[in-house]
Amino acid sequence: MTDAAPRTALVLVNLGTPAAPTPRDVRRYLSEFLHDHRVVDLSRWLWCPLLHFVILPVRGKPVAKKYASIWMDGVDGGSPLAVYTRRLARAVQAQMPDVRVVEAMRYGKPALRSVLDSLRADGIERIAVLPLYPQYSTSTTGAVTDVVAAASPDARVVEQYHLDAGWVDAVAATVRSARAGFGGERHLLFSFHGLPERFIRRGDPYQQQCEASAAAIAASLGLGRAQWTIAYQSQFGREKWIGPSTQATLREFAARGVFDVDVVAPGFAVDCLETLEEVGEMLAHEFAQAGGRMNYVPCLNDSAEHARVLADIARRALA
Secondary structure (H helix, E strand, C coil): CCCCCCCEEEEEEECCCCCCCCCHHHHHHHHHHHHHCCCCCHHHHHHHHHHHHHHHHHHHHHHHHHHHHCCCCCCEEEEEHHHHHHHHHHHHHHCCCCCEEEEEECCCCHHHHHHHHHHCCCCCEEEEEEEECCCCCCCHHHHHHHHHHCCCCCCEEEECCCHCCCHHHHHHHHHHHHHCCCCCCCCCEEECCCCCCHHHCCCCHHHHHHHHHHHHHHHHHHHCHHEEEEEEEECCCCEEECEEEHHHHEEEEEEEEHCCCEEECCCCCCCCHHHHHHHHHHHHHHHCCCCCEEEEEECCCHHHHHHHHHCCCCHHHCC
């Protein structure tokens, strides 16, 4: 930011991640994440004992092992979600030299509330908050707006960009580039993070926006409806989630003899545990065991085009 720059800041907010791939750090992170009523809205009398005495003790070690399998090395290493979000903030900063661009996490560090308080303490007068969730859900963007409303109620929040033309074209371009490297085009599977059906019944627009995003990206790619499928991943617990699930869809593909599939996850701004380990490792291995060949298309991550798209969205929010 130049000396003459207005006192304006842009905060890129991602979900969050453990500080290290250890059971202790994973439990600490999951405790904060799963304590949010936006994420799990069960009675605290029921949920808290279940979380602290069953889920966290059981899940800490296996989840830490999953994180360890994707942890990035080097000076700028760490959890892929943290690394790519940090790099993306730098790339957006290069696109917006007159605005202070910082990253924050809704859960974990750097904590969104602390980042907002620090910006105000530094004399920042205008703040735009851009959650890195293209599709709106009360469980994700809604959780961000809760913090913003309490810490900086005059900040502008970008609630969704699921049909932003620049974003749609950027995702489509990433798919084309990846497919060129794969050596051909196969059936394209859009995999979005899942959500319990009860959220949708209460009016959450997430599923509709996911479907609209997939259709727009497919149209940009020139795909006919028979050439792509949408599914939802990362389901847990016993209640019914929106579907079909990505895992079940891949199993159905194998059963029908559809053995060549490309998977893209446009609901994730940057690669993370759910894309790299769940899709790129676990589901790819399971599909291969059934005779299939899956190619995973990386997220937009810290690409120059992603930074340009987010900078354009932020400028409109600040206008």
